Amino acid sequence: MKRLHIYFLGLTAALFYACSPYEDRITPADPAGIQLDFSVTQTPGYDNQVTLESKTKDVIPFWDYGFGTTKNAKAVVILPFAGDFFIKYSAYGAGGPKTDSVKVTVSENDPKFFASELYNLLTNGADGKTWVWATDVPGGYCFGNGPGNADKPAWWTVGTAGLRDQGVLDDEMTFDLNKNANFTILHKGVTTKGSFALDTLNKAIKINGADISWGNNVTYNIIKLNNNELTLVQQGDGWRNLWLFKRKGFVF
Template sequence: MKRLHIYVLGLTAALFNACSPYEKRITPADPAGMQLDFSVKQNPDYDNQVTLESRTKNVIPFWDYGFGTSKEEKAVVIMPFAGDFFIKYAAYGSGGPKTDSVKVTVSENDPLFFSSKLYDLLTNGADGKTWVWAVDVPGGYCFGNGPGDADRPAWWQNGTAELRKQGVLDDEMKFDLNRNTNFSITHGGVTTKATFTLDTLNQRIKINGADISWGSNITYNILKLNANEMTLVQQGDGWRNIWMFKRKGFVF
């Protein structure tokens, strides 16, 4: 199906609530004479796809659907996550803006957008997956650096002792797709919540509003990601820094 608008992952979704597959609204005119006329229609066969149409005369429309915005009179947008959400409509006329909202219900996370296996491997969907340091990886070193093609620390090598010294040994990171691309890190008994952006084409990941354990606040290249192992790298010219994590509960 044709998509006229694609939202950007990593934006924090506002909390919204939902409606029937099709709803048309015509509001009473306000004192300035503006009468809102707009519709919100979900595709009954693919309810992540929503058609927004503004019919209000002589205004500039503005839509906020939680995962993006649009100023077009008619737009087709994607609601990527399952749940109840409000789609907000505003009409800007000579008398100022007038607003309304419509509730939509999305039955499941968008199967088309999340078709890449990387999402499931990283997050286990809405249920989430928790990652910890791979301290029992063969060789015992799970953080450090090495040559530009290294798949594990080779020059500067760190394992349990150094992780404990840095206070990050017991850090836990959780990724999930429950109404957003959620990331959280628990460090020293304190949990910080954020979001993530996953570039499935180039296999890169960026944490928005936090960072991975002992991280460098960068966009990380994904060197390995399977059901039990995740290796992230910072790629340099002839060198790379390497972070090795495992699924919590997994033993090498």
């Protein structure tokens, strides 16, 4: 049995062929002589899993399924999110590429892919969760640094006044799983959209296309994440920077 390992958001899903026909498509031959023949098949009862099969003769296949690409003639891929998606198939022959696409509908976010509790705690799924500075945390300091095992700022400490001086006090960050792993930050009335990659094994997160409030554009370690609290750190050698956030609306 052939296996294909799909890597997405820092996770690995090992997938197997277990599908029934969804759509077979044959197109008329173009002037270059390429007649596309391919199939896209969703697994009954688990429509996040899709089998791609190129049957076009004498070409190099190329698939773009939105969350990755593959050149394999036959591959099993995962579409992690609910929604409508287009799978693009290209066949490269002597006369150049010929392309077609198939629309597929995924009924729900993949319960296997998002099995870790960290996803729901961080995002509240497709509905999203908004995080703000934990200015009322006991001790009053929600940003700063400290020794390598610190769980709160200890050396340099910043609270409400310091955040206001930096212009970040009212920043809001939202994570959601609505058709992608989305990250949005609202800063001084301006919304910046990006995405995030969550490493559930090592409890780390990387923001792409944006950054957390007053961030350092690094991969952050998660040292606390529950329904109401999110503490991120930049880990150094014997030191760490700390960011303490809370769920918007939560009061300590």
